[in-house]
Amino acid sequence: MIKLDSKVPAGPIAEKWTNHKFNMKLVNPANKRKYDVIVVGTGLAGASAAATLGELGYKVQAFTYHDSSRRAHSIGAQGGINAAKNYQNDGDSVFRLFYDTIKGGDFRSREANTYRLAEVSTNIIDQCVAQGVPFAREYGGTLANRSFGGAQVSRTFYARGETGQQLLLGAYSSLNRQIKLGNVQMFHRREMLDVVIVDGKAKGITVRNLLTGEIESYAAQAVILATGGYMNVYFLSTNAMLCNATAAWRAHKRGALFANPCFTQIHPTCLPVHGEGQSKLVLMSESLRNDGRVWVSKKVNDHRPPNEIPEDERDYYLERRYPSFGNLAPRDVSSRSAKYVCDEGRGVNGGRAVYLDLSDAIKRLGANVIKEKYGNLFDMYQNIMDEDPYKVPMKIYPAPHYAMGGLWVDYNLMSNIPGLFVAGEANFSDHGANRLGASALMQGLADGYFIIPYTIGNYFGSEKPTKADVNGSEFQESKQQVKEITNKLLSINGKQTVDEIHKKLGHLLIDKVGMSRDEAGLKKVISDIAELRDEFWHDVKVVGKGEELNQTLEKAGRVADFLELGELMAVDALNRDESCGSHFREEHQTPDGEAVRNDKDFAYVAAWEFEKVGKWNLHKENLEFEFVELATRSYK
Amino acid sequence: MTNTNINLTLNIWRQESADAKGDFEQFKVTVSSDASILEMLDELNNKLEKEGKIPIAFESDCREGICGTCGLVVNGHPHGPLPKIATCQLHMRNFKDGETLFIEPFRATAFKVIKDLIVDRSGFDKIQQAGGFVSFNTGSAPDANAIPIPKEIASLALDSAECIGCGACVAACKNSSAMLFVGAKVSQFALLPQGQPERYERVMNMVAAMDEAGFGSCTNTYACEAECPKGISVTNIARMNRDYFMAVIKK
Numbered sequence: 001m002i003k004l005d006s007k008v009p010a011g012p013i014a015e016k017w018t019n020h021k022f023n024m025k026l027v028n029p030a031n032k033r034k035y036d037v038i039v040v041g042t043g044l045a046g047a048s049a050a051a052t053l054g055e056l057g058y059k060v061q062a063f064t065y066h067d068s069s070r071r072a073h074s075i076g077a078q079g080g081i082n083a084a085k086n087y088q089n090d091g092d093s094v095f096r097l098f099y100d101t102i103k104g105g106d107f108r109s110r111e112a113n114t115y116r117l118a119e120v121s122t123n124i125i126d127q128c129v130a131q132g133v134p135f136a137r138e139y140g141g142t143l144a145n146r147s148f149g150g151a152q153v154s155r156t157f158y159a160r161g162e163t164g165q166q167l168l169l170g171a172y173s174s175l176n177r178q179i180k181l182g183n184v185q186m187f188h189r190r191e192m193l194d195v196v197i198v199d200g201k202a203k204g205i206t207v208r209n210l211l212t213g214e215i216e217s218y219a220a221q222a223v224i225l226a227t228g229g230y231m232n233v234y235f236l237s238t239n240a241m242l243c244n245a246t247a248a249w250r251a252h253k254r255g256a257l258f259a260n261p262c263f264t265q266i267h268p269t270c271l272p273v274h275g276e277g278q279s280k281l282v283l284m285s286e287s288l289r290n291d292g293r294v295w296v297s298k299k300v301n302d303h304r305p306p307n308e309i310p311e312d313e314r315d316y317y318l319e320r321r322y323p324s325f326g327n328l329a330p331r332d333v334s335s336r337s338a339k340y341v342c343d344e345g346r347g348v349n350g351g352r353a354v355y356l357d358l359s360d361a362i363k364r365l366g367a368n369v370i371k372e373k374y375g376n377l378f379d380m381y382q383n384i385m386d387e388d389p390y391k392v393p394m395k396i397y398p399a400p401h402y403a404m405g406g407l408w409v410d411y412n413l414m415s416n417i418p419g420l421f422v423a424g425e426a427n428f429s430d431h432g433a434n435r436l437g438a439s440a441l442m443q444g445l446a447d448g449y450f451i452i453p454y455t456i457g458n459y460f461g462s463e464k465p466t467k468a469d470v471n472g473s474e475f476q477e478s479k480q481q482v483k484e485i486t487n488k489l490l491s492i493n494g495k496q497t498v499d500e501i502h503k504k505l506g507h508l509l510i511d512k513v514g515m516s517r518d519e520a521g522l523k524k525v526i527s528d529i530a531e532l533r534d535e536f537w538h539d540v541k542v543v544g545k546g547e548e549l550n551q552t553l554e555k556a557g558r559v560a561d562f563l564e565l566g567e568l569m570a571v572d573a574l575n576r577d578e579s580c581g582s583h584f585r586e587e588h589q590t591p592d593g594e595a596v597r598n599d600k601d602f603a604y605v606a607a608w609e610f611e612k613v614g615k616w617n618l619h620k621e622n623l624e625f626e627f628v629e630l631a632t633r634s635y636k
Numbered sequence: 637m638t639n640t641n642i643n644l645t646l647n648i649w650r651q652e653s654a655d656a657k658g659d660f661e662q663f664k665v666t667v668s669s670d671a672s673i674l675e676m677l678d679e680l681n682n683k684l685e686k687e688g689k690i691p692i693a694f695e696s697d698c699r700e701g702i703c704g705t706c707g708l709v710v711n712g713h714p715h716g717p718l719p720k721i722a723t724c725q726l727h728m729r730n731f732k733d734g735e736t737l738f739i740e741p742f743r744a745t746a747f748k749v750i751k752d753l754i755v756d757r758s759g760f761d762k763i764q765q766a767g768g769f770v771s772f773n774t775g776s777a778p779d780a781n782a783i784p785i786p787k788e789i790a791s792l793a794l795d796s797a798e799c800i801g802c803g804a805c806v807a808a809c810k811n812s813s814a815m816l817f818v819g820a821k822v823s824q825f826a827l828l829p830q831g832q833p834e835r836y837e838r839v840m841n842m843v844a845a846m847d848e849a850g851f852g853s854c855t856n857t858y859a860c861e862a863e864c865p866k867g868i869s870v871t872n873i874a875r876m877n878r879d880y881f882m883a884v885i886k887k
Contacts, residue, residue, distance in 0.1 A: 130777035134793040141784025173769035
């Protein structure tokens with residue numbers, strides 16, 4: 001029987017992490033080199049963890065499926081990174097960032113983790129500046145800030161619309177330094193397909209060499225998964241093409257609990273869908289909502305061009321419904337509002353898009369200032385949409401973006417499998433039911449630079465430095481299992497391509513487990529996904545061989561896992577009979593359409609244990625709020 | 637967005653492995669003008685898979701022009717004929733009905749073809765490992781506002797740091813030189829106070845790694861800047877040359 005222990009240290013919230021750091025076991029410098037750590041994924045969380053562990057003296061093996069660590073999708077983050085520096089003197093503090101984050105997450109995150117995130121946020125900015133990350137500056141040479149959704153202070157640091165790129169390149173540079181020094185061994189073009197458990201502890205991984213197709217084993221005393229989120233389960237999302245859940249999902253099938261899978265963020269400011277051939281959705285940074293006003297026509301099915309719709313016939317629905325936060329209402333609220341107005345037929349040309357209009361800001365500040373702030377975003381818009389956003393308001397619509405759910409971890413970011421740590425978007429820990437803008441970069445780097453490097457030492461403190469034998473039976477069994485999946489996929493030779501089935505899954509999920517959910521829809525989609533999974537295993541066509549570079553085979557393995565994860569998302573959404581954050585159940589809303597939480601019955605983390613495909617057991621970690629009062633989230 | 641369909645003839649480079657001999661294979665396709673060139677290849681690949689044929693191997697990831705994974709030579713231009721975009725941002729509305737396209741991998745001695753349109757760009761990582769960093773350990777950084785940096789300097793450093801590491805500069809250069817790529821990283825650090833302590837050692841190490849990885853030298857044709865999807869300026873090469881010269885004198 002699994003017993004969930006969050007291992008949150010006792011004491012006042014502001015002292016927990018400091019005390020914990022003091023109480024944790026240390027590994028002396030001479031002994032650190034006896035410990036091997038495997039880091040899977042080298043985006044923000046993985047690269048920062050690998051680099052920092054290398055600096056500390058551990059022997060690190062880092063893995064990525066990319067040709068270079070610099071390609072990880074952390075690079076796509078545009079708008080910025082939050083930190084409670086209070087450089088703007090506008091009343092920010094660690095406690096305020098903590099409170100905003102926990103409120104933004106609709107009180108479904110673990111208080112102590114969220115506080116720690118806010119606490120280390122200030123170190124992250126120092127760290128990145130020292131790396132040479134060229135953040136935006138004021139004329140006096142100090143760092144500039146902007147504001148983001150769900151906050152009333154300016155605490156977001158940024159580098160034009162390319163903050164993720166610059167932070168990732170910073171982490172990548174630290175990682176490169178450790179590779180040069182010989183502390184980190186880097187493995188490119190390897191996809192993790194299994195975690196190897198020896199005597200109940202994570203001791204290694206099984207990977208596929210994507211160039212040769214060879215199945216390889218690697219051993220270590222601990223494994224860190226920093227493998228990102230699972231939003232490509234929806235087929236169309238803002239995630240990069242290769243983003244997938246396979247590493248996390250295979251760990252789940254080896255016993256790691258999957259927490260809150262139904263908490264999926266649909267980002268409000270993305271470009272609308274253009275057609276069936278579309279491969280992904282493009283995000284327009286939320287920072288645009290600082291200066292942009294979101295509106296639709298007051299009329300249904302209005303086909304007039306936006307510039308011909310007079311001011312008094314426009315509905316600035318976010319400003320109307322949420323006067324104090326206005327266009328900066330949190331993501332879940334903004335997305336749902338866009339869905340409602342489009343459901344009413346008031347979207348652009350009666351379709352699924354709303355206007356994001358910067359014309360007031362252009363008039364007020366001048367096109368040059370807007371260009372300086374958002375130039376690359378405007379260029380990107382023009383390139384894709386073939387319209388000039390300086391002249392015509394942008395068209396946007398919500399799109400799947402970020403997974404708050406993920407593998408369950410305790411305060412030390414260790415899963416229920418000893419030695420298996422999970423960092424960044426791959427874990428569930430800090431954002432509750434909704435993540436605020438500019439907090440993903442913060443969490444990835446917090447986990448990698450400042451949390452796991454400490455907590456892994458505590459684990460090693462009571463772990464002998466013996467390394468498992470890669471020829472041992474557990475490794476062989478894992479390799480065998482991976483090969484069997486590969487052979488099965490290649491042998492089906494059905495009629496549908498992997499993409500075709502993936503698209504079907506995406507349609508099912510966005511429709512029934514998207515911005516709003518209800519009991520009947522969820523029940524239906526659970527059986528629909530099970531059917532689709534069956535269809536996949538009987539009718540998919542995967543061409544080529546296993547022992548070669550085979551991108552179709554790679555995709556097939558990922559989609560096979562999505563077909564199981566998708567069902568769990570629906571199971572979790574059905575179980576959570578309340579509305580909170582991104583999880584909006586039609587049955588639970590106020591007369592004016594606001595979410596109604598049920599703290600009495602659902603103030604818990606739903607951590608799912610895999611029994612067999614299509615069958616999970618629920619474990620609950622009760623959320624206790626000692627330092628914040630559970631309040632109805634209001635942005636009015 | 638207009639959303640009309642156009643018919644194209646595609647000549648796509650097929651090559652089974654690094655050592656195999658490659659050749660163009662011809663395909664006729666009908667594609668939506670709103671699709672990107674990679675979406676067109678997705679669709680073609682789905683069709684090939686359905687027919688039991690091996691799809692065209694090509695790489696892409698973010699499809700927003702920032703990760704640098706995609707990189708095709710389209711009608712002789714790395715990332716296609718339009719300036720300042722990556723291949724993933726090239727939309728089919730830029731081509732005319734009935735047009736013929738040639739799609740090839742980035743070609744350079746230092747970029748071996750792996751399969752079809754995929755090349756090995758690991759030389760870039762080796763150059764970055766040689767010196768593309770500031771040496772300090774996590775936790776030892778001073779407060780972020782301790783060192784004021786003039787706004788225009790931060791902005792210039794970001795102009796250099798925007799490089800996406802795609803390799804178009806190398807593919808565009810007749811000498812397969814990586815000077816724009818290396819110059820951009822050298823410049824970022826040379827402009828900023830954080831980069832000063834290792835400034836001259838860094839440029840020496842990175843240039844040595846660049847030579848070792850098999851990239852050629854620069855003969856000032858500026859093809860790199862013209863084809864760079866981020867518009868990285870050749871000024872970066874001049875900065876690097878100046879620093880390299882200084883480094884040699886100081887040695």
